[in-house]
Amino acid sequence: MMNSLVQAILLGGYYALVACGLAFMFQVMRIINLAHGSLAILSAYLVWEITDALALSPFVSVLMILPIMAIIGLLLQRVILERATKGGELLPVLTTFGLAIVIDNLLFQQFGANTRSLSPYLGDLSWESYEIFGLWIGKLPVIVLITAIVVIGGLDLILRFTPLGRQIRATAFDPDTAGLVGIDARKIAGISAAIAMMTVAISGTALGLRGTFDAYAGGPQLLFAFEATIIGGASSLWGVFLGGIILAIAQSIGALIHPQGFLLGGHFMFLIFLFARIYFNRDVFTLKHWFAKRNKGEITA
Amino acid sequence: MKIKRSNAYSKVTLYVVAAVFIALILLPSFASNNVMERLTVLFIYIIMAAMWNTLAGFGGLISIGQQLFFGLGAYATIRITNMAISPFVALLIAACLVGLLSWPISTFMLRLKAGEFAIGMWVLASIGHLLVNLDPLIQGETGISLIALNQYAIESRRLLIYFAALVSMSGLLLGLFYLLRSKAGIAMQAIRDNEEAADSIGVDAEKVKKWFFIFAAFGTALAGALWLAQASSFQPKTYFSVQWTAYMIFMVLVGGLGRFEGAILGALLFFVVETWFAATGVWYLVGLGAVAMLCSLFFPKGIWGVIETRLSITLIPVGYQVTGLKPDSHSKNK
Numbered sequence: 001m002m003n004s005l006v007q008a009i010l011l012g013g014y015y016a017l018v019a020c021g022l023a024f025m026f027q028v029m030r031i032i033n034l035a036h037g038s039l040a041i042l043s044a045y046l047v048w049e050i051t052d053a054l055a056l057s058p059f060v061s062v063l064m065i066l067p068i069m070a071i072i073g074l075l076l077q078r079v080i081l082e083r084a085t086k087g088g089e090l091l092p093v094l095t096t097f098g099l100a101i102v103i104d105n106l107l108f109q110q111f112g113a114n115t116r117s118l119s120p121y122l123g124d125l126s127w128e129s130y131e132i133f134g135l136w137i138g139k140l141p142v143i144v145l146i147t148a149i150v151v152i153g154g155l156d157l158i159l160r161f162t163p164l165g166r167q168i169r170a171t172a173f174d175p176d177t178a179g180l181v182g183i184d185a186r187k188i189a190g191i192s193a194a195i196a197m198m199t200v201a202i203s204g205t206a207l208g209l210r211g212t213f214d215a216y217a218g219g220p221q222l223l224f225a226f227e228a229t230i231i232g233g234a235s236s237l238w239g240v241f242l243g244g245i246i247l248a249i250a251q252s253i254g255a256l257i258h259p260q261g262f263l264l265g266g267h268f269m270f271l272i273f274l275f276a277r278i279y280f281n282r283d284v285f286t287l288k289h290w291f292a293k294r295n296k297g298e299i300t301a
Numbered sequence: 302m303k304i305k306r307s308n309a310y311s312k313v314t315l316y317v318v319a320a321v322f323i324a325l326i327l328l329p330s331f332a333s334n335n336v337m338e339r340l341t342v343l344f345i346y347i348i349m350a351a352m353w354n355t356l357a358g359f360g361g362l363i364s365i366g367q368q369l370f371f372g373l374g375a376y377a378t379i380r381i382t383n384m385a386i387s388p389f390v391a392l393l394i395a396a397c398l399v400g401l402l403s404w405p406i407s408t409f410m411l412r413l414k415a416g417e418f419a420i421g422m423w424v425l426a427s428i429g430h431l432l433v434n435l436d437p438l439i440q441g442e443t444g445i446s447l448i449a450l451n452q453y454a455i456e457s458r459r460l461l462i463y464f465a466a467l468v469s470m471s472g473l474l475l476g477l478f479y480l481l482r483s484k485a486g487i488a489m490q491a492i493r494d495n496e497e498a499a500d501s502i503g504v505d506a507e508k509v510k511k512w513f514f515i516f517a518a519f520g521t522a523l524a525g526a527l528w529l530a531q532a533s534s535f536q537p538k539t540y541f542s543v544q545w546t547a548y549m550i551f552m553v554l555v556g557g558l559g560r561f562e563g564a565i566l567g568a569l570l571f572f573v574v575e576t577w578f579a580a581t582g583v584w585y586l587v588g589l590g591a592v593a594m595l596c597s598l599f600f601p602k603g604i605w606g607v608i609e610t611r612l613s614i615t616l617i618p619v620g621y622q623v624t625g626l627k628p629d630s631h632s633k634n635k
Contacts, residue, residue: 032416083598089415093363094597101590109583220541226420229322260435267428278412
């Protein structure tokens with residue numbers, strides 16, 4: 001019981017990692033990128049390819065694909081999203097879904113139906129574990145969880161304390177007014193998409209390290225990311241972190257109840273949170289609600 | 302100034318539609334088996350496109366989870382035929398049941414906006430898939446065949462499925478036609494054009510969207526049930542695949558989002574593209590995704606939208622047409 005809880009929290013770290021890019025883009029640009037999961041799988045393949053070709057550690061390869069994914073993010077914003085958002089809120093949904101289909105099938109064309117994993121390139125690390133209070137905890141899932149904390153913490157710090165972060169927050173809050181005070185909303189949107197894609201690159205790598213992936217694994221990753229974002233309340237990145245962990249715990253509970261209940265547990269938890277958000281106080285399940293007092297203090301001060 | 306519902310084109314269309322319908326009824330007496338089977342598939346595509354268009358084009362609701370209703374329609378047909386009911390009765394009951402089920406779903410899901418609704422529906426489709434897998438009758442991903450169809454000889458079975466698809470398609474299109482011309486439909490088209498403005502003149506968007514959602518669920522379920530009759534085996538993974546929604550999106554985006562004629566044109570195009578290129582496998586799917594993406598970016602109204610604005614032709618009159626505007630009433634405003 002204790003063991004499955006710990007494993008769930010570690011898995012939650014992965015969900016948080018894959019969700020934070022989706023939530024970040026949603027917060028800044030009001031776009032849910034349906035190609036999010038497919039792009040994560042694309043980066044997993046890129047890391048796999050580089051690791052295999054240059055005989056590097058995956059941890060080095062991921063550093064090499066960060067700039068590639070950042071450029072892809074910038075292009076995504078400039079070529080597709082910018083145009084799509086002008087046509088209303090529905091077009092980005094359609095175009096990013098089309099993009100997801102293209103990416104998935106190109107990956108299938110290129111890499112075939114075999115599942116891949118990055119764990120063979122890790123040597124001993126893929127099975128090494130810590131023993132704490134009689135529980136065996138894999139080193140790799142711990143690394144993924146810590147990465148999630150570092151990535152989300154880093155994003156949070158950038159948003160809070162840097163000039164770039166202020167500009168991003170201002171653009172997210174009201175792009176037109178931000179433009180009036182001299183913020184280049186187009187540039188900010190491009191940078192935000194690039195940042196989001198870098199987190200996507202890290203999450204794709206994390207998926208490859210923790211387990212296996214194939215060309216069509218993008219859809220499920222998108223659903224996990226979306227569920228974690230909704231459970232977390234979409235309004236704060238730490239909320240999304242919590243959402244990832246709650247999702248993973250719900251899945252483990254589902255698996256305890258029924259052998260096929262792993263995914264269903266997560267889906268039902270998502271529905272419960274959605275239901276609560278719609279019919280009760282919209283914010284009850286978000287961090288914002290619980291820290292509302294402090295925020296109010298900030299506003300009045 | 303004159304306001305009317307139909308024009309010379311729509312009268313011609315009426316005669317053409319009637320002629321095509323009669324031809325399709327008479328067709329089985331001379332067409333080959335292969336032609337009939339392919340036409341059955343085409344009818345199902347037209348249903349799927351028209352239903353997705355109902356939701357997205359007229360309701361402004363982009364769903365990535367219509368495979369939920371497609372899969373449930375097929376599953377319910379399996380379940381009902383298992384109770385020794387004729388499969389052709391079962392598919393209608395199944396679609397009605399799925400339509401009923403979509404009512405509580407709609408009260409819940411329609412509160413979501415844009416992208417949240419889209420992926421939310423996808424999650425529901427995934428739930429539907431997982432729950433159907435739990436039914437021992439289905440035997441997990443192995444699936445099951447619609448054995449009840451074997452009580453019909455192969456020839457009469459083909460004929461019955463053909464007519465079932467033809468009648469379903471005609472019925473749904475006719476239903477959609479009258480739905481769009483009804484008060485609710487006019488309201489829906491007002492919402493499509495501008496939700497805030499429609500709201501300000503007293504259009505109850507919630508209620509109208511709900512009816513369109515249920516209608517689309519019913520039609521998509523019927524398409525799923527017909528597909529099952531046509532393919533005769535049910536594997537949850539195939540029927541609950543997001544691929545179906547991808548096809549619907551392709552058909553509607555290329556044909557013309559929010560245009561009655563657009564969905565039919567899109568389905569015809571998809572049918573032709575599939576016949577020619579499906580053998581290329583993955584590249585065909587890459588092409589579908591790319592074309593859908595480009596269409597939504599550059600031709601958001603699709604091929605029919607271009608035809609309609611360039612030539613101002615309306616074949617199927619679901620709105621009102623204004624003619625005889627005096628030119629000076631325009632120039633004064635300038």
